[in-house]
Amino acid sequence: MLHALRTLRHSSVSLLILFVLVFVMIRILPGDPARLMAGATASEDQIAEIREQMGLDLPVWGQLVVYAGRLLQGDLGISTVNSRPVHAQIIDGLGYSVPLLICAMALAVLLGVPAGTVGAVRRNRPSDVIITSLAVAATSIPAFWLGLVLIDWLAVRWRLLPTSGAGTWQHMVMPAVVLACTQVGLIARLTRGSVIEVLQADYIRTARSKGVGFAGLLFWHVARNAAVPTVTVIGLQTGMLLGGAVVTESVFNWPGVGRLLIQAVLYRDYPMIQGLILLFGITFVLINLTVDLVNMMIDPRLRT
Amino acid sequence: MSDPAIGAIPRPRARRIPWSASGAIGAVLVGAILLFVVAGPLIWQVDPNAQSLIKALQSASPQHPLGTDDQGRDQLARLMAGGRVSLGIGIGSMLIGLALGSALGLVAAVKRGWIEAICLRLIDALLALPGIVQAVILAAVIGRGVGPLILALGIYSTPIFARVTYTAARQVMTQDYISAVQLFGASTLRIVLRHVLPNIVTPLMAIGTLRIGSNILTGAALNFFGLGVQPPGAEWGLMIADGRAFSWDQPMLLILPGIALFLTGVGFNLLGDGLRDWLDPHSRAR
Numbered sequence: 001m002l003h004a005l006r007t008l009r010h011s012s013v014s015l016l017i018l019f020v021l022v023f024v025m026i027r028i029l030p031g032d033p034a035r036l037m038a039g040a041t042a043s044e045d046q047i048a049e050i051r052e053q054m055g056l057d058l059p060v061w062g063q064l065v066v067y068a069g070r071l072l073q074g075d076l077g078i079s080t081v082n083s084r085p086v087h088a089q090i091i092d093g094l095g096y097s098v099p100l101l102i103c104a105m106a107l108a109v110l111l112g113v114p115a116g117t118v119g120a121v122r123r124n125r126p127s128d129v130i131i132t133s134l135a136v137a138a139t140s141i142p143a144f145w146l147g148l149v150l151i152d153w154l155a156v157r158w159r160l161l162p163t164s165g166a167g168t169w170q171h172m173v174m175p176a177v178v179l180a181c182t183q184v185g186l187i188a189r190l191t192r193g194s195v196i197e198v199l200q201a202d203y204i205r206t207a208r209s210k211g212v213g214f215a216g217l218l219f220w221h222v223a224r225n226a227a228v229p230t231v232t233v234i235g236l237q238t239g240m241l242l243g244g245a246v247v248t249e250s251v252f253n254w255p256g257v258g259r260l261l262i263q264a265v266l267y268r269d270y271p272m273i274q275g276l277i278l279l280f281g282i283t284f285v286l287i288n289l290t291v292d293l294v295n296m297m298i299d300p301r302l303r304t
Numbered sequence: 305m306s307d308p309a310i311g312a313i314p315r316p317r318a319r320r321i322p323w324s325a326s327g328a329i330g331a332v333l334v335g336a337i338l339l340f341v342v343a344g345p346l347i348w349q350v351d352p353n354a355q356s357l358i359k360a361l362q363s364a365s366p367q368h369p370l371g372t373d374d375q376g377r378d379q380l381a382r383l384m385a386g387g388r389v390s391l392g393i394g395i396g397s398m399l400i401g402l403a404l405g406s407a408l409g410l411v412a413a414v415k416r417g418w419i420e421a422i423c424l425r426l427i428d429a430l431l432a433l434p435g436i437v438q439a440v441i442l443a444a445v446i447g448r449g450v451g452p453l454i455l456a457l458g459i460y461s462t463p464i465f466a467r468v469t470y471t472a473a474r475q476v477m478t479q480d481y482i483s484a485v486q487l488f489g490a491s492t493l494r495i496v497l498r499h500v501l502p503n504i505v506t507p508l509m510a511i512g513t514l515r516i517g518s519n520i521l522t523g524a525a526l527n528f529f530g531l532g533v534q535p536p537g538a539e540w541g542l543m544i545a546d547g548r549a550f551s552w553d554q555p556m557l558l559i560l561p562g563i564a565l566f567l568t569g570v571g572f573n574l575l576g577d578g579l580r581d582w583l584d585p586h587s588r589a590r
Binding site for chain 2: 010011014018022025026136140141142143144145146152243244246247250261262264265268273280281284285
């Protein structure tokens with residue numbers, strides 16, 4: 001428990017440092033958000049007015065204090081692109097991102113864990129070589145390219161699925177497959193690794209000599225011991241999946257928080273970028289905390 | 305296996321561990337890609353940026369073995385030029401990450417105290433966001449273009465090198481022979497150069513190779529979104545973005561740069577894994 005709390009404290013401090021760094025850098029580096037928001041035809045007076053409205057006339061530290069004060073009231077500021085509140089757009093985006101991430105992770109786990117286990121049990125046999133090769137291949141496919149190729153063939157040429165956007169379950173098939181593809185390889189490889197390690201342990205030989213059947217061996221002896229590293233990887237990969245969502249959502253025009261980030265970056269929508277850093281960072285911290293807690297539930301040795 | 309008396313860190317020279325088949329495949333792939341992008345333009349001397357709208361979107365022909373794009377530019381020459389940029393981004397950003405990361409890790413491991421704490425916090429701050437989100441934010445803050453992109457990916461790669469360096473260097477620093485040379489009056493600089501650095505080079509080589517591959521893929525994604533190389537420059541990710549609009553007529557414009565990226569990713573992944581297994585037999589159990 002102590003370990004989990006220490007990790008939580010550490011990662012919160014890290015996130016805070018990162019946020020302040022980005023907040024300050026955005027304001028030090030060239031490129032005036034007020035000028036961008038006002039447009040090319042705006043007069044100097046109009047720009048000054050917008051700057052005042054956005055609080056950009058204050059010194060950087062003053063702006064940080066104002067931002068923190070508003071943040072405590074749940075106010076993340078207003079998007080400079082469409083003048084809508086940042087928090088409202090993020091909540092809308094989450095409504096799309098969360099189901100997509102859950103589907104993709106479920107797909108990756110349901111494929112990766114059994115594939116890795118089969119690879120470990122049939123180690124160095126043809127089926128293992130095929131699974132390991134596919135896992136390496138899946139890790140190296142550029143996700144945005146895979147997405148475009150799927151759109152081009154499944155949607156445009158064969159008209160099996162909608163090309164992009166959201167709405168029906170058919171819209172979710174391709175983004176979920178692409179997102180899962182980025183994770184399944186690593187999950188399979190690490191599951192294989194941890195199962196192999198457990199299979200070599202003395203207690204497995206003992207169980208075998210006791211006459212435990214193969215299925216019983218896998219479920220009662222191997223699965224519980226190989227679970228900790230696997231759960232860790234799955235958890236950490238869920239964090240990485242947030243990153244994958246940035247690319248995949250943009251390719252498929254899926255209106256989630258990942259696409260919001262790319263748009264915010266392309267249009268230099270700084271309030272939105274700041275809000276999304278907090279969202280991604282806090283989610284990442286919480287996922288890592290959950291991994292620690294789940295591991296403690298599985299493995300009593302970690303509870304000390 | 306090396307003589308266990310040497311300590312926890314194995315010396316690679318003493319062992320004769322054969323290369324794994326996958327590591328060899330990776331080495332061949334990486335070699336072939338390097339040959340294609342470095343030596344290729346010497347044989348295929350066509351300007352990758354020469355436009356000719358009459359020749360737009362042609363299929364494969366003797367003049368243009370892989371066809372032309374929407375501006376009539378030779379696709380083979382662009383694949384070679386684009387690959388040079390992609391590899392340059394991957395290798396350049398890896399080197400920046402290696403330099404910053406190993407410096408940060410070494411300082412933290414040697415100095416201890418509050419300097420160590422600051423270095424470690426800084427490393428953790430760079431790990432506070434998941435994967436590509438960090439790279440996208442860095443690219444947004446630093447600016448657009450190839451140089452800023454390489455810098456952004458370099459900073460993005462810093463924490464992994466720093467972590468590996470720090471762990472390996474701490475491991476060396478706690479060995480008895482370090483206390484011994486300290487007693488003989490060796491300076492910190494001498495200890496770092498003579499004793500710590502040689503011991504951390506091997507893990508860094510494997511990580512560096514893996515990192516080139518992943519940085520090429522991440523860099524291509526950022527270029528795809530227009531956050532790096534600006535047109536008319538060629539880069540595999542940017543070529544995919546350009547080819548997207550014309551894939552109905554010329555699917556190869558979309559397919560080929562993706563396959564090039566994929567093979568490069570596989571090559572560096574296998575080579576990096578092979579290097580790690582070869583240099584560090586402890587990881588061979590996996």
